[in-house]
Amino acid sequence: MNLTIIGTGYVGLVTGTCFAEAGHHVICVDNDEAKVNLLKAGGMPIYEPGLPELVEKNTAAGRLRFTSSTQEGVEGSDVVFIAVPTPPQPDGSVDLSFIEGVSREIASAMTAYKIVVDKSTVPVQTGEKVAETIKRYRKTKVEFDVVSNPEFLREGFAVEDFMKPDRVVIGVSSPRPVAAMKEVYAPYQAPVIVTDINSAELIKHASNSFLALKISYINAISVICEKSGANVQEVANGMGMDARIGREFLDASLGFGGSCFPKDLSAFIRISESMGCRFGLLEEVQRINAAQMDRFLKKIHDTLWVVKGKTLGVLGLAFKQNTDDVRMSPAIELCQRLLKEGARLRVYDPQAMEKARAVLPEPQYVSDMNDVAEGCDALIIATEWPQFKRLDLERARKCLSHPIIFDGRNMFDTEEMERLGFLYKSIGRGKA
Numbered sequence: 001m002n003l004t005i006i007g008t009g010y011v012g013l014v015t016g017t018c019f020a021e022a023g024h025h026v027i028c029v030d031n032d033e034a035k036v037n038l039l040k041a042g043g044m045p046i047y048e049p050g051l052p053e054l055v056e057k058n059t060a061a062g063r064l065r066f067t068s069s070t071q072e073g074v075e076g077s078d079v080v081f082i083a084v085p086t087p088p089q090p091d092g093s094v095d096l097s098f099i100e101g102v103s104r105e106i107a108s109a110m111t112a113y114k115i116v117v118d119k120s121t122v123p124v125q126t127g128e129k130v131a132e133t134i135k136r137y138r139k140t141k142v143e144f145d146v147v148s149n150p151e152f153l154r155e156g157f158a159v160e161d162f163m164k165p166d167r168v169v170i171g172v173s174s175p176r177p178v179a180a181m182k183e184v185y186a187p188y189q190a191p192v193i194v195t196d197i198n199s200a201e202l203i204k205h206a207s208n209s210f211l212a213l214k215i216s217y218i219n220a221i222s223v224i225c226e227k228s229g230a231n232v233q234e235v236a237n238g239m240g241m242d243a244r245i246g247r248e249f250l251d252a253s254l255g256f257g258g259s260c261f262p263k264d265l266s267a268f269i270r271i272s273e274s275m276g277c278r279f280g281l282l283e284e285v286q287r288i289n290a291a292q293m294d295r296f297l298k299k300i301h302d303t304l305w306v307v308k309g310k311t312l313g314v315l316g317l318a319f320k321q322n323t324d325d326v327r328m329s330p331a332i333e334l335c336q337r338l339l340k341e342g343a344r345l346r347v348y349d350p351q352a353m354e355k356a357r358a359v360l361p362e363p364q365y366v367s368d369m370n371d372v373a374e375g376c377d378a379l380i381i382a383t384e385w386p387q388f389k390r391l392d393l394e395r396a397r398k399c400l401s402h403p404i405i406f407d408g409r410n411m412f413d414t415e416e417m418e419r420l421g422f423l424y425k426s427i428g429r430g431k432a
């Protein structure tokens, strides 16, 4: 099929590329000329494992192309996906100006029937607004359908998630676009659920909020574990074996971050509020998440007493493993708070150092994880990159002025670390 994706951010670029890989002919549109030129020249605006190879392969095969012209994109396809940002406003509600702008552009470019699919994460009832906007701005009474098709991909695993989705959600207001939407997703052999548009939009916010809630739940349990001397990983393993609960998203940490969970939670709280329903449960999820960072910092203070003037090594800057994304990264917040107190930092991340430098210019950036501990008073693990498990601990112990490690991601075995001579403070494992 001929498909157009408007917006080549994480969601748009992965979606367009994976559609092309499945055999569709895809036009990716972005109003950022520099980004379009970069992509045309074979460059990548983001780090996403497996994506560059697929972009190259499908561009070469003539199934994937890039343009800055919405007109060209709309004319070239029957199905037009909107994948533009929906950033938060200062009060936590969603800025829908990009969605509105693109809806107007599509409306004025339409000359024949189009299926306009929203892939961006939007508040419930946005589809209705998109339909109203297109009706108002279309030049002739050309027919169209609006569809909600939320995306559930995780950064760092986006290609895999797209190719093997747990489910495909298609929200429609008439049966007309259903067959075409099913054809778009036919190559993936995933279960398809067809709903009304409002339900589809709610599925996205309800899912992300639930996952964030799951993390805050285990983080709250981690506090009880520290008070009682229990081990949060054992508790999570035991809970996760219940098929109704599942083990995923039960890893205690210094909190969740990223461009989705914090933003989507705030948005969902605002959306519910605007409908007269206070969602106190989600407010608590936010509170627990913020407290988790405070508690981690307290551990550092309780151990080091004064942070000012000390040199600390930090492993990990991205908001999680397998990405170079530092947006709302707990690791960055941690660094900023330590710097504010007068600490000196030596930092390392396998992928995110370039992006981190832009928001965090002060630390010393180190190019090898095993060099970070050199001359430091303590080492901190802030992101769950799997390679940190292969850290040369013997060397770290010798390099540190005192063998102290604060682990915000529970990467090592507590007993083993004690045996190696470390004072090792992690999350929810043994008395704090």
Ligand code: UDX
Pocket (backbone or CB within 6 Å): 151, 152, 153, 154, 155, 156, 208, 211, 215, 248, 249, 250, 251, 252, 253, 254, 255, 256, 257, 258, 259, 260, 261, 319, 320, 321, 384
């Ligand atoms: C999330 C959703 O998973 C995805 O479905 C949605 O489309 C976008 O938002 P993403 O933000 O890429 O994806 O990251 P995810 O892997 O979900 O992790 C989010 C945050 O939670 C990270 O900071 C991660 O470190 C943290 N996390 C995750 C935990 O602290 N504990 C866990 O058990 C899992």
